[in-house]
Amino acid sequence: MSIVLWAIAALVGGGLVIFLGTRAAGRSSEGPPLDEPLPDTPLQRLARRGLWSGAALTAALVGYVLYFGPERVQDEDPLRIGFTLLLVVILALFAGIAVRVTAWTRREDGTLDERDRTILASSQGLRSSAILLTFAVWVIGLQERYWDAGAVPVYYLHLVFWSCLVVSLLAFPVGILAGYRRS
Amino acid sequence: MGKAEIRNRIRQLRFEHGEMTQQELADRVGCTRQTILLLEKERYVPSLALAMRIAREFGEEVEGVFELDEG
Numbered sequence: 001m002s003i004v005l006w007a008i009a010a011l012v013g014g015g016l017v018i019f020l021g022t023r024a025a026g027r028s029s030e031g032p033p034l035d036e037p038l039p040d041t042p043l044q045r046l047a048r049r050g051l052w053s054g055a056a057l058t059a060a061l062v063g064y065v066l067y068f069g070p071e072r073v074q075d076e077d078p079l080r081i082g083f084t085l086l087l088v089v090i091l092a093l094f095a096g097i098a099v100r101v102t103a104w105t106r107r108e109d110g111t112l113d114e115r116d117r118t119i120l121a122s123s124q125g126l127r128s129s130a131i132l133l134t135f136a137v138w139v140i141g142l143q144e145r146y147w148d149a150g151a152v153p154v155y156y157l158h159l160v161f162w163s164c165l166v167v168s169l170l171a172f173p174v175g176i177l178a179g180y181r182r183s
Numbered sequence: 184m185g186k187a188e189i190r191n192r193i194r195q196l197r198f199e200h201g202e203m204t205q206q207e208l209a210d211r212v213g214c215t216r217q218t219i220l221l222l223e224k225e226r227y228v229p230s231l232a233l234a235m236r237i238a239r240e241f242g243e244e245v246e247g248v249f250e251l252d253e254g
């Protein structure tokens with residue numbers, strides 16, 4: 001299997017953990033369905049926007065690397081700058097979300113109430129599992145591909161790091177949304 | 184001992200207090216409308232602090248708003 005497919009498998013693996021975690025959270029809800037729709041909380045709206053924007057940007061990033069190939073993205077300056085810019089946008093998006101959530105947690109105006117704070121605190125659970133699986137798929141893939149060579153091209157270290165980071169960032173809003181489904 | 188449930192009269196008290204909306208109550212006690220809705224549906228048990236703020240908003244004791252139903 002080519003290394004590109006392993007890279008996709010790594011991201012899909014991380015995404016799968018997040019998806020299954022969300023499904024499991026949905027199943028644990030108790031009681032009959034509510035007879036009226038629940039109004040979204042500010043935290044829920046922010047997490048949903050963050051998830052969709054983050055997923056779209058991640059898809060763009062993966063498409064970019066697949067289209068040009070990891071070697072060209074690493075070796076050619078204009079392509080590397082494009083890759084870096086996409087990463088910066090993703091990081092800025094999640095930094096913005098984190099700053100906003102931190103500001104809300106410091107306010108006592110009801111934007112985040114006790115239930116939101118509990119959900120926020122328990123939203124980290126999926127993160128470590130998603131990162132571990134992403135990393136594990138990368139290790140298996142790189143080992144399969146480069147076992148005979150005995151060395152892995154250095155640009156894969158960057159891709160491993162960035163893919164784990166992106167999965168970790170996406171797991172944050174998913175953990176929050178899963179928390180609302182669970183509670 | 185069976186599973187205890189917390190019943191409440193929040194919906195009734197809202198209507199007795201000038202048909203206060205869920206959002207108005209949420210703003211007054213410092214929580215989200217979603218939490219008020221879940222409280223009214225008895226799908227969420229509030230902290231003691233939130234229960235006391237809700238009771239105070241209606242001019243009631245906590246026991247006048249919330250009731251322990253031990254089945």
